[in-house]
Amino acid sequence: MTEPENGLRETVERARRGDLDAYGRLVTEHQGWLFAVVLGIVHDEQAAEDAVQEAFLKAFRQLSTLQDAQAFPSWLRRIGVSIALNQLRGRRLTFVDVTMAEGMPSEDPNAEARHKDDLLSFLRRAMVGLSPDDRKVCERFYHGGWTAARLAESEGISAVAMRKRLERIRKQLRKEIEMNQQKKGSGEHSGAGLPERIIRMLSKPILTDLPENPVGAVWEIVKETHPGHTEVQLAETFAADELRSVVGDKSSLIPSFAHRVDDRRILRWDLTAPMLLKSRELRGQDFLMAAGKVYRNVQEDGRSLETFHQAEVLLIGDRDEWKMMGPITHWLDKLLPEARIRVEQMDFEIYTDRGWAVSVLWEGVWEPVLGFARFRDEIVRAIGRDPEKVAAVGVGMGLERIACLKYGIDDVRKVEAAQVKR
Numbered sequence: 488m489t490e491p492e493n494g495l496r497e498t499v500e501r502a503r504r505g506d507l508d509a510y511g512r513l514v515t516e517h518q519g520w521l522f523a524v525v526l527g528i529v530h531d532e533q534a535a536e537d538a539v540q541e542a543f544l545k546a547f548r549q550l551s552t553l554q555d556a557q558a559f560p561s562w563l564r565r566i567g568v569s570i571a572l573n574q575l576r577g578r579r580l581t582f583v584d585v586t587m588a589e590g591m592p593s594e595d596p597n598a599e600a601r602h603k604d605d606l607l608s609f610l611r612r613a614m615v616g617l618s619p620d621d622r623k624v625c626e627r628f629y630h631g632g633w634t635a636a637r638l639a640e641s642e643g644i645s646a647v648a649m650r651k652r653l654e655r656i657r658k659q660l661r662k663e664i665e666m667n668q669q670k671k672g673s674g675e676h677s678g679a680g681l682p683e684r685i686i687r688m689l690s691k692p693i694l695t696d697l698p699e700n701p702v703g704a705v706w707e708i709v710k711e712t713h714p715g716h717t718e719v720q721l722a723e724t725f726a727a728d729e730l731r732s733v734v735g736d737k738s739s740l741i742p743s744f745a746h747r748v749d750d751r752r753i754l755r756w757d758l759t760a761p762m763l764l765k766s767r768e769l770r771g772q773d774f775l776m777a778a779g780k781v782y783r784n785v786q787e788d789g790r791s792l793e794t795f796h797q798a799e800v801l802l803i804g805d806r807d808e809w810k811m812m813g814p815i816t817h818w819l820d821k822l823l824p825e826a827r828i829r830v831e832q833m834d835f836e837i838y839t840d841r842g843w844a845v846s847v848l849w850e851g852v853w854e855p856v857l858g859f860a861r862f863r864d865e866i867v868r869a870i871g872r873d874p875e876k877v878a879a880v881g882v883g884m885g886l887e888r889i890a891c892l893k894y895g896i897d898d899v900r901k902v903e904a905a906q907v908k909r
């Protein structure tokens with residue numbers, strides 16, 4: 488980005504009128520830094536070169552849509568990042584793809600191709616049935632591209648032991664798939680009898696376990712800012728009567744976008760209810776944090792996903808919820824440095840009498856990033872604390888939304904395939 492402002496504006500205007508020499512100068516001036524940006528996403532020089540070339544071709548075709556000539560560098564960067572993320576998504580090996588590539592026992596070599604949908608379904612159910620620790624290892628190995636040596640280091644075991652563990656997990660998955668193949672047509676199901684649509688959502692990658700993914704990177708920053716917390720694992724589903732035991736009659740306010748697993752269980756639509764239920768088991772812990780997927784029955788687009796990730800914080804102590812603004816501003820300063828913050832009152836009727844939504848000003852638009860509130864006294868009592876002595880404050884934040892802002896991703900659907908340097 489070395490051209491003076493007037494020179495850049497004049498060159499862009501000439502290129503907009505069809506001057507190929509002028510556009511050639513733009514390419515010469517900007518291809519170096521754009522290549523560096525794209526390479527940081529795709530981690531492959533040839534792929535980065537292809538993405539840069541495609542970005543300049545696309546920019547030339549769409550140059551007439553650029554309203555401000557001085558915005559050419561940032562506009563070009565968005566095009567390049569979008570192409571790189573799409574390229575990464577297209578070539579990545581998912582957990583399902585790689586596991587299937589290892590082959591399933593069959594006398595018919597064409598069986599896998601003819602029954603791919605069934606095998607994918609069986610594998611999703613097998614994956615959902617893994618323990619949380621084994622699933623994390625699988626997703627880091629297959630989806631995250633971690634080597635066995637790196638996995639071993641993260642788990643504190645030898646590389647030989649990790650390779651044995653991976654083989655054990657693969658055998659377990661193959662066994663589960665074979666069992667599901669045998670059950671097909673009998674009406675029996677694995678995966679705790681969960682419907683296929685629920686299994687499909689549960690089997691999506693848990694991006695908070697992948698620190699190179701933008702979602703995982705954001706979660707790591709959140710944890711690092713407050714090392715005194717206790718990280719907990721939360722249930723994916725809960726029963727309506729469990730919810731009622733904590734929130735009372737407000738349990739009737741379950742949102743319309745919540746997924747019903749069956750006539751009793753609900754798939755979590757946020758992490759607040761599971762966190763409150765978990766805190767009842769951990770009465771000696773007053774600073775709990777968790778992250779994971781949540782599920783909402785919505786139409787997916789560039790800003791909304793049916794399955795996305797949240798972080799949840801539960802702080803039990805001082806009765807003034809405004810004291811949470813210190814940690815909140817600290818998080819946001821680390822995540823989105825120097826962003827302006829706006830706080831507005833917002834209802835979280837099922838849990839609180841009043842709550843607050845926090846937005847940041849980003850490229851001229853106020854983007855909501857988190858909410859916080861003090862829970863009602865009856866909820867504090869229901870989780871085993873004395874509301875005369877302490878209050879419980881909850882904070883929830885959408886990690887995909889923050890990741891898009893922090894890493895310049897223009898479509899939330901691209902986050903799963905993206906990577907960031909650490």
